Amino acid sequence: QKEVEQDPGPLSVPEGAIVSLNCTYSNSAFQYFMWYRQYSRKGPELLMYTYSSGNKEDGRFTAQVDKSSKYISLFIRDSQPSDSATYLCAMSTTRSSASKIIFGSGTRLSIRP
Amino acid sequence: EAQVTQNPRYLITVTGKKLTVTCSQNMNHEYMSWYRQDPGLGLRQIYYSMNVEVTDKGDVPEGYKVSRKEKRNFPLILESPSPNQTSLYFCASSARDRGHEQYFGPGTRLTVT
Numbered sequence: 001q002k003e004v005e006q007d008p009g010p011l012s013v014p015e016g017a018i019v020s021l022n023c024t025y026s027n028s029a030f031q032y033f034m035w036y037r038q039y040s041r042k043g044p045e046l047l048m049y050t051y052s053s054g055n056k057e058d059g060r061f062t063a064q065v066d067k068s069s070k071y072i073s074l075f076i077r078d079s080q081p082s083d084s085a086t087y088l089c090a091m092s093t094t095r096s097s098a099s100k101i102i103f104g105s106g107t108r109l110s111i112r113p
Numbered sequence: 114e115a116q117v118t119q120n121p122r123y124l125i126t127v128t129g130k131k132l133t134v135t136c137s138q139n140m141n142h143e144y145m146s147w148y149r150q151d152p153g154l155g156l157r158q159i160y161y162s163m164n165v166e167v168t169d170k171g172d173v174p175e176g177y178k179v180s181r182k183e184k185r186n187f188p189l190i191l192e193s194p195s196p197n198q199t200s201l202y203f204c205a206s207s208a209r210d211r212g213h214e215q216y217f218g219p220g221t222r223l224t225v226t
Binding site: 043103106 | 207208211
């Protein structure tokens with residue numbers, strides 16, 4: 001079993017829809033939960049991160065962590081064609097660079113105009 | 114502009130011909146690493162470096178070498194490339210105490226025939 005599981009998609013939704021992207025994990029020691037966005041032919045870029053449980057909002061994006069279920073989500077409100085990309089979840093135990101980051105395999109998202 | 118640069122961006126080579134992919138960052142980051150990204154397998158870490166002259170193996174180090182003689186540079190060396198090293202390669206860096214915030218380069222698409 002992989003430490004981090006992510007549905008690869010592809011996921012196609014109409015513009016303006018609410019998008020929900022999810023990951024599950026098995027290591028209860030994970031404390032930092034990140035979402036990276038990767039456009040085609042580009043490197044991943046950090047979208048947002050959450051420490052421990054709870055929600056974090058940044059504009060149209062909301063990251064949610066449920067440690068009891070070992071489940072994290074990224075919600076995108078009022079989705080735009082420019083949100084079309086692959087979204088990778090990632091996790092680590094501490095914020096130190098000595099902690100290994102485990103990446104999900106990514107979900108490819110397409111927003112239809 | 115804070116960035117991680119990689120060269121070349123695209124490379125086609127033949128089995129056994131030594132090659133080097135360069136990586137440079139201008140953020141004075143202590144931590145640097147190399148990943149390969151393959152469909153369905155996500156990002157897998159090849160090697161990482163916690164600081165100058167300090168390197169260590171990641172999850173898939175076989176067939177690769179690295180060096181860290183300067184803080185800003187972290188080249189990836191394939192001494193005798195094989196077709197199973199055909200992949201998309203990313204260099205990444207982060208500050209020592211912000212390992213969850215990885216900055217990725219634009220990627221190098223390598224094809225070994």
